Amino acid sequence: xxxxxxxxxxxxxxxxxxxxxxxxxxxxxxxxxxxxxxxxxxxxxxxxxxxxxxxxxxxxxxxxxxxxxxxxxxxxxxxxxxxxxxxxxxxxxxxxxxxxxxxxxxxxxxxxxxxxxxxxxxxxxxxxxxxxxxxxxxxxxxxxxxxxxxxxxxxxxxxxxxxxxxxxxxxxxxxxxxxxxxxxxxxxxxxxxxxxxxxxxxxxxxxxxxxxxxxxxxxxxxxxxxxxxxxxxxxxxxxxxxxxxxxxxxxxxxxxxxxxxxxxxxxxxxxxxxxxxxxxxxxxxxxxxxxxxxxxxxxxxxxxxxxxxxxxxxxxxxxxxxxxxxxxxxxxxxxxxxxxxxxxxxxxxxxxxxxxxxxxxxxxxxxxxxxxxxxxxxxxxxxxxxxxxxxxxxxxxxxxxxxxxxxxxxxxxxxxxxxxxxxxxxxxxxxxxxxx
Ligand code: 4AD
Ligand code: MG
Numbered sequence: 051x052x053x054x055x056x057x058x059x060x061x062x063x064x065x066x067x068x069x070x071x072x073x074x075x076x077x078x079x080x081x082x083x084x085x086x087x088x089x090x091x092x093x094x095x096x097x098x099x100x101x102x103x104x105x106x107x108x109x110x111x112x113x114x115x116x117x118x119x120x121x122x123x124x125x126x127x128x129x130x131x132x133x134x135x136x137x138x139x140x141x142x143x144x145x146x147x148x149x150x151x152x153x154x155x156x157x158x159x160x161x162x163x164x165x166x167x168x169x170x171x172x173x174x175x176x177x178x179x180x181x182x183x184x185x186x187x188x189x190x191x192x193x194x195x196x197x198x199x200x201x202x203x204x205x206x207x208x209x210x211x212x213x214x215x216x217x218x219x220x221x222x223x224x225x226x227x228x229x230x231x232x233x234x235x236x237x238x239x240x241x242x243x244x245x246x247x248x249x250x251x252x253x254x255x256x257x258x259x260x261x262x263x264x265x266x267x268x269x270x271x272x273x274x275x276x277x278x279x280x281x282x283x284x285x286x287x288x289x290x291x292x293x294x295x296x297x298x299x300x301x302x303x304x305x306x307x308x309x310x311x312x313x314x315x316x317x318x319x320x321x322x323x324x325x326x327x328x329x330x331x332x333x334x335x336x337x338x339x340x341x342x343x344x345x346x347x348x349x350x351x352x353x354x355x356x357x358x359x360x361x362x363x364x365x366x367x368x369x370x371x372x373x374x375x376x377x378x379x380x381x382x383x384x385x386x387x388x389x390x391x392x393x394x395x396x397x398x399x400x401x402x403x404x405x406x407x408x409x410x411x412x413x414x415x416x417x418x419x420x421x422x423x424x425x426x427x428x429x430x431x432x433x434x435x436x437x438x439x440x441x442x443x444x445x446x447x448x449x450x451x452x453x454x455x456x457x458x459x460x461x462x463x464x465x466x467x468x469x470x471x472x473x474x475x476x477x478x479x480x481x482x483x484x485x486x
Contacts, residue, residue, distance in 0.1 A: 062096035103145035124151040185313035196305035209248040211241025217436035237262035245282035256281040275479040282453035288397040288415040291452035296329040319467040355381035361408035373399040387415040407464040413454025420444035
């Protein structure tokens, strides 16, 4: 192909180049022939573009390649962008030339037909190329961007927590152990404990990173490795903690509706329930949740944690996100502040998403009293030596403080209307899967 002066553009920007000659690097997504013309659907990661070629407008070699390149072949195309209402996206490229980078092997595993989920997961590295998966990844990136923009605008500071830790945060049964030069270490379950130190240093902070749970659960909402956003705030009690969560969730939903509407449409996500996400979110106590559940033949003994079926039914009652507050201390983590009026329950809330998605946020006020924290750590048999620094936070200027953790994949699943959280992360780690 003649080296020329055409600018190289990306498909997402095609609309800015109408009438102009351009060059685009991409992959063959699909092709159909209409007699003397060939319609090539080109994929470049930023979108899909219909490229129309005919023998009379192209060199013979390029015309031959156009009619024969297998799916996922890589190439440069040259042509002129034109507006065409019939073309997907509203623009098409009138092809003038192309040059093949590689004619792909003809046996692309994910040819354009239906495949089962296990097969798709085995080929996750290729499946990510499909428009649906690309749409989910764009929504995911938007969610992360919205979280950071929103928290930054509220004066929070990003303070990332370590991944390798000597101690547990969320109970000792789901720890991933590893050897740290002869010392036992774990992959973090949550950045919270470090975040508490960060909040005492900088007031309002958040961390955003991977968390690991060696959980033997094989459900549509559990990953072994997931990404969590964790804000932590000094001088903030549980009611204000929930208000921060409401504003955050509302900001995320609004942003995705505003900037990723096209992706939600591609995913065939009914946006009507998302338009209803407005603060304040309803709040119910654990006790009244049990009453609602009893009326739905899902009775639960007081003291037991809610499971997925309970959460689904509760959130359905309200049709929008709902806080469940005041859980029994026994079914929650050691650091949660007991309710002074009723010490058998803690000042906490889980935020449940509607439409079957359940818990997307877990948060609480933290114990700030040194004696009480000391007692809790001993009671549940945590190694006090590993938590010495954490106790220091209660010794030197302790203050009431609160925070929460939001699972990114759970939120993305809900916003995209996905059937399983595994599609909300590029390379999911599941109970039975660490490949690819
Ligand atoms: O409720 P969790 O376990 O809370 C914590 O880890 C706290 N230390 C967070 C904090 O207060 N800073 O987890 C918080 C959220 C859940 O609501 C859920 O969205 C997500 O993290 N999550 C998971 N997501 C996918 N797979 C898993 N196995 C998850 N476990 C928790
Ligand atoms: Mg939880």
